[in-house]
Amino acid sequence: MSRNRLFSSLALALSLALGAGTTPASAADAPSAHAANVQPSGVYYEIFVRAWYDTNGDGIGDLNGVTAKLDYLKNLGISGIWLMPINSSPSYHGYDITDYYGINPQYGTTADLEKLVAEAHKRGIAVTMDMVINHTGNTHPWFVAAQNPNDTHRDWYSWTSTKPDLKALSATDTPIWHAGSDGWYIGVFGGHMPDLNYDNPAVRAEMIKVGQYWLGKGVDGFRLDAAKHIYVDFKSDVHSEKALEKNVQWWTEYREALQKTNPKVTLVGEVSATSPKELAPYLKPLGSIFDFPLAEQLIVSAKGEKAGKLGQLLKDTYDAYKVAGDAPHIDSTFLSNHDQERVMSRLNGNVDHMRMAAAMLLTLPGRPYLYYGEELGMEGKKPDENLREPMRWQREAGPGESRWKPSSVNQGQAVSVQAEQDDPNSLYNTYRTLISWRAQNSALRDGDLTVLATGKPNLVAYWRNDGKQKLLVVHNLSGKDAVWKPKADLLPRDATVLMTTKTQATLDNGSLTLPAYSTVVLH
Template identity: 30%
Template sequence: MKNRTIRPFLTAILSFLTFAMLLSGCGKVKPSESTPDSNDTTETTSQGDLLTPEEYEESITGAPWTRQNHLYIHYLRTDASTYPEWDLWVWQKVPRDLQGHAIDYFMQDQSGVIFAVDLTHPELLGATKIGFLLVLKASKNKTEGMWVSDASANVYVNDIPNLTRPDGTIHIFCTEGNSLLYTFFYEGAEAEDPFLNDTGQLESRTNVDSSSTSAYPVAQTSPDFANNAGVGYQIQVSSFADSDGDGLGDINGITAKLDYIESLNVNAIWLTPIQECESYHGYDTIDYYKIDARFGTLADYRNLIFEAHKRDIRVIMDLVVNHTSKNNLWFTRSAQVKTTKDMHGNDVSYRDLYHWKYSTTELDEPWYRFGTTNYYYYAKFSSGMPELNYDNQTTRDFMVDVAKYWLGFGVDGFRIDAVKHIYMKDEVAVNSNDVVEDYDSVKGIDYSSDRGKNINFFKEFNKRIKANYPNAFLVGENFDGYDQRIAPYLAGMDALLDFPSYYHFVNNTFHAKENNANTEGTSVIPSKINTYNSKRQGKAIISGFTSNHDVERALNHANNEITGTGSNTTEHHTHITNTNIETKNKRALVYNGAMILQPGLTWVYYGDEIGMSGNITPNNAENAPADAIGQDWNEDRFYRQPMKWVEVGAEDQEMTTNFKFSGYSVPLDDYNKNHLHSVSLQEDEQFSFLNKMRAIMALKGNSQYKDFFIKGTYQGISDNGNVMAWRYSYNGQSISIYCNFSNANVNLSGTLPGTVVYRTAPTNPHQTLEPYGIAIYK
């Protein structure tokens, strides 16, 4: 189990142990003593009686084979003859996420073999968090699949500077199959084994009828967001703004850019995950209550919320509730069969927080064996991300407590990741009669989900947090392109990210594959509104987005080629170049404008407001590790490129990010680097893409017309097939919006209102709408 003890405590314990040894004396054989070289292997095994844990601890304090600024990893296996088959892979995780290097053990004693990790190594110098794997050497020669490691997941040592013993060393102790549960003190070769003589009694338990629909009613929609929030801004934290020069975006960088964000006229910001995690993107939580040190501190986050609220900007936390990292304390305690007490003094089992199945024969994925036990845990997306067991009430209570903690801290709501993956079809017994089939024929993986159970969970989750925080906002991510399939989830949350519009909108508007642009406004959108409201007592919040961290950027999306017919189409990635960029930008602007001015709360993805591209650059020797060259691994990082604050080569890069993760770099693509004007340039250009976007966002986010878009009644307007047109009526008045998705002038039909609210080409005749133009009248 991981120990967060600070240095003074370590010093006190070790001083006590040393004093105890002086009193008792030992006279038993100490570990073999030699000078370590982390690149040489010297097998030296102690003989004679074993030392007690206390005696062993005293013996390694200041031992001749130890050196200051070294981390010693002790690894004990049942069969000592297998030690030569294993080595250590170690890397810096924080502040720089580097690729790593291999180390052989240099000595052997009663604690097993010992690996010496030199913390002054160029790849490790300055590390505050280090990752390691105990790896079966033969598996490194595999051409496919992952290496075989003792933990089946990355293992991390946190807070390196504060773990040092008085002699300048750090020691951690691992046993076969349990390196994830390492300790900072030697506990002996005969450590307590909770699985001794077990024959299946430690499977996880269930005590919730997750198919019950009667327990919790639909919670009220957030009044604050329903009445006041029209434009949101999504920030990829790692790529947005770097305040401390380490190359990685951070919380203080966002705070420093709040004036810029406010100038965009947004009412809410959504940050990708900032809780302690393994990856740079953050969707594998290690500690739900801790801010990841790479992004800042709890005080930094508190200050961001305070400064955002001063500007009437709400803060949305990205919350991952379906799975955790294997390094999450909940999981390590679950693996150790630990218990605790709840506030009423009742026993609570960590074991039941996850799915554990007993089997003496090997189970197929997504069940993964834990160490050398006969227990398998369920992990649908990666062996390193075990799924939580929401058929146990303790798990539900724990997650509600997490949400209430952050709402009490000051956040205004949550973007819930992967809402359809709380209950997978193959995770628990299916008995809700509401399963959505979803088979990935390319990967050969069944992602089918139990929608009925998922909805019932979120009805409870939303109702319980709203009991204390009625203005809290929940928006769910359901990666699905069909309104009818995702709408039922609105019984459990205020809003859903509108993937159906993202996927079908360009089909209907630019390409007329399913419908045409006018039908989108007169039929598709009204149908969506009615469908969504029917699931949420007439109070659903539609939550569209220009793009996000998982999909094509708006500039690419609006210019991509689409083949096929009807809804059976394929979108082909277009590499944006500077050729005909004016037309490409016009297409992106009318697409962004139409999305932003839809009903509800629309999210603008950082960089879309300046016309950033998301060109995918093939993995090569300059941007990826050697084994990724020629593969499509981590291509989505090109949707998460650095925000271009200033021109490339400017003396002051003004918080521009520049970081790597696991050997991958996240650079600007060729268009963004060489042709796109930065924020600093576009600020001074009257008709820049940024200033056009700012004007559109102001209509819905911060103007006299805001209430029309947020509170008004929607009605489609019939017109030319290439024109999407609609009006909002509010307090006896109305405004009308026209968007031309063709490359030709269109003469609008009917009598138009006389007052021009906004036009992309204000000098055009009143009835004429230019190619890819927007006109708004009152």
């Protein structure tokens, strides 16, 4: 179905599914009306500040703009935000930092950040900063000083005075050596982003100091950029046990040091991987990592309307995580981020497929992350700038809208906060419903996972159980109605439909009828 159609018909059955206090908000900034006894959803939201909301009229989103839209996030049900890099940087994206203790002046000041943190905390929203810890920008004073072979900062980076193999590749399949003053240095992500040398105790001490500084400003934690590339530099390091061991040792040291400042510090590592076994070793030192293999499979399953390898991947993931250690492990799940083609583009604008991808994401264990605008169905394909376009707040662009770049897609007025909040059947309200389910049901938020074989390729089913509540989640990924009769001993005799995205879903004499593209939760 084309995204140009406004929205497919979806009866959200809000009164049945959500209970009181959760009807769609009529305005972006209306105060939240969630019941006092509802727990946080645990859902986080990634924000590119430049693209979010502009409060000073320069067309660039700013920290005060994030503060201004906290009630939008609260109404959506968000428990935490991840701010893409906000430190001083010469680039639009901010991943080449020139001052770890400064705020990009286009975004505001340290005082603006402290105000944002304080206002977020009033609303029960945690604030996570992007910590670009693997490398600096090449105009950072440390690297400028490192051009002098006799300066103490020379050893803050990895240099060689002997001409290296300039054809050697990094772990990201890019040239790894770059010419500097009187030698060559390592830059996994390009010459403008020289890698820090973590074999140098001074570097370790300084980066711990940076983290402690921002925790002291009230920030709750950090998303750790390129977490595996601290020591996985060369292509030959990708499967190196030694490099892995050194990474784990460093991240353990980092976490333990930050916990002295804030025992509840939240860390989540960006560890690009294709299998759960590659991710698992980072769980114990970091506590949480982004689940790239699961993100890919969720999109594949939604697009193909078949479970495919999803069930086996989920089993393999949590089996691998159990072996990883006894520390609390949080699987940070997501569908896409600032480096990846937006989900709606990958799904060719199919809103039904987008709803199902969201439904699976938000009923699985872990800490789900949403990329800003995902709840609206924003599209975007490479290059990277087109993945990070302005958030659309009003049907017609007006004051407050970021203008940092023009849109590369023509989605029209329908893909805006204003339009979707006014439409009870919108994708936004689907997300709001699913997030509210998670907030109101401890099993969906905190429970473990047991995958069930349904015998039907279009159905995905799993138990969620936290010891206090046990729920059976069933998704019909297809465009056709489905009937599933579980084994007699699977459901208790008094099982009922607790929540559903479509009112036509029924459970009758042990037989579950699921409308096309629907999710049902039984208890």
